[in-house]
Amino acid sequence: MIGNFARYYKPYKLTLYAVILGSLLAAGLDLIFPMAVRYVLNVVVPQKDIGDLMFYTGALFILYILNYGVLFFVSYVGHMLSASMENDMRRDLFAHMQSMSFKYFDNARTGQLLSRLTSDISEIGELAFRGPNDLIVCSITMLGTIILLFWMNFSLGALVAALLILKTIHTIYVNKKMKIAFRANRSKNGELSAQAEESLSGIRVVKAFAREDYQLNKFWEKCVELLQTRKKSYKILAHFAGSVNFFTNFANLVVMFVGGLLIIKNELAMSDFVAFLLYVNLFMKPMFRLTVFTEMYQRGMAGFHRFQEVMVLAPEIVDADDAVNDWAIKGEIAFENISFAYTDDRNIISGLNLKISPGETVAFVGETGVGKTTIANMLLRFYEPDEGRIMIDGIDIKKIRQKHLHENIGLVQQDVFLFSDSVYNNIAFGKPGATQAEVEEAAKMASADHFIEELPEKYVTEIGERGVKLSGGQKQRIAIARMFLKKPPIVVLDEATSSLDNKTEKVIQQSLEKLIKNRTTLIIAHRMTTVINADRIVVLDKNGVAEIGNHHELMKKQGIYYNLYNSQIND
Secondary structure, three states: OHHHHHHHHHHHHHHHHHHHHHHHHHHHHHHHHHHHHHHHHHHHHHHOOHHHHHHHHHHHHHHHHHHHHHHHHHHHHHHHHHHHHHHHHHHHHHHHHHHOOHHHHHHOOHHHHHHHHHHHHHHHHHHHHHHHHHHHHHHHHHHHHHHHHHHHOHHHHHHHHHHHHHHHHHHHHHHHHHHHHHHHHHHHHHHHHHHHHHHHHOHHHHHHOOOHHHHHHHHHHHHHHHHHHHHHHHHHHHHHHHHHHHHHHHHHHHHHHHHHHHHHOOOOOHHHHHHHHHHHHHHHHHHHHHHHHHHHHHHHHHHHHHHHHHHOOOOOOOOOOOOEOOOOOOOOEEEEEEEEOOOOOOOOEEEEEEEEOOOOEEEEEEOOOOOHHHHHHHHOOOOOOOEEEEEEOOEEHHHEOHHHHHHOEEEEEOOOOOOOOEHHHHHHOOOOOOOHHHHHHHHHHOOOHHHHHOOOOHHHOEOOHHHOOOOHHHHHHHHHHHHHHHOOOEEEEEOOOOOOOHHHHHHHHHHHHHHHOOOEEEEEOOOHHHOOOOOEEEEEEOOEEEEEEOHHHHHHHOOHHHHHHHHHHOO
16 A cells, blocks of 8 residues: 555655755754754853854854754645645546446445545645655654764663653554544545535435435434544544653653763763753654654545545446547447346346447337336446447447547436536537537527527526526536537437426427437437337337337337327327
8 A cells, every 4th residue: 555655756756855855954953953052061151252152152043044944945845745646646536436337336425435535635645745754854853862862871862762662662552543543534524425415415305305304413423423433533642642741751850860860970961961851852852743643644544545445446347458439430339139237136138139220210218117228328338238249330339449439429318417617618518629609509509599698698607506597498408509519420318308398398309300310319218209200219128129110110019109109198
């Protein structure tokens, strides 16, 4: 895990080296100050020369200024280093999440994923700078202090070293307990984020059913669970912080007592004793820093552990090494012996064989759960078939790069997703770099230009989260405008008008008819009125393909399609 963490330093090696050198210099200056005080007390003061005293005082003051400059550089550059690494990790994690198949997102909670992208990565970023910096400064300061203490007085140095060993053993013990506690904190924090995201995303449903108290209680339960895990970690931290303070005071007490005895026996000079006390207190500064570092390390590594949990997951659907992306798709589609199941219980689709010619419109109808939408999802490689293969223009879609595949297939769904952005940007999403004229033409083709012109700021009007400021029909026209701009050779209409009223549906249907003209089209529909003009209609049931034909042919058979159509017409 440490190796995976360290690789994020590679682009910033020079910056890291500069921070390390600065930290070494700062640690060295800290070690100089007590020795300089010792020299002044031993040499300068006995000479009673005010000029020399002022000189050495001024020299120390300059060193203090230099130390300030070094610490400023280390802190600023170091934090920028950690921020850059944090951004890189967040980019990699987001990109990796985007590469995962739909099966991954079916089992993941959005709030948990957001927690990993935000708070977890933030904890890692802080560790990226403070980790090496604190370890270097603390190691140099503590090692240098011990050496100088031994040099000034072996007995006192050995005593302090023994105390350090005891404290180190205690720190290792506490660190193990903190590791477990902080991982639990990160997990519970992710659950809290997931619960909040779910409740707020469904706020309209919550209010409509007057279930605010119920959702509040569920959220509060997660808050209490997080509080309990934090309680455990805070007890460990409090114990560790208190022990460091106790150790500092105890070490000063021991040094004062033993040093006092040595002075009484004329075995230690007063100047050495003062320097000794300064070094002991200097030695304690890293101990306090290690207290903070221990907490930060555990939080950071807990965050990195959750980061790695996602990064080690391999996408289920990947491009083949020889996948192609450089030919114009004509739109011939062939489903060859396709079978698919979401679980091991039963197949949703079994032995589907179907060939669709370029420019042909084929509709899929049937009861809920027979696999209509699944067929579209497999065509887009959102899911892989368990058996069989799907061909486009005679090429297995597994041999087509996913990006190229998605660029050539347009998808219009019942539940239109619009971004919290302007009308213009939502339409232009269909074609990167689209001009104003192209966007307006696409809107006109989708019969969206009239209502857009009536908006407060026309095309630059912000439409709110998921297009909340627009009606269902308006959102659907924006989605269709995207498709006109994209101009894909293959179009999939997945219940594109099922949630609209009859009047709006007729308007949208006219736009869709213009969209699918001369394009290979798959229509997934419950409303029979939307498929009567299809070249072929595929009727699905739990056993697979039950009927195939156009509207008139299927009505003559008086089979499943006949019954479905009449049941809706007579409602």
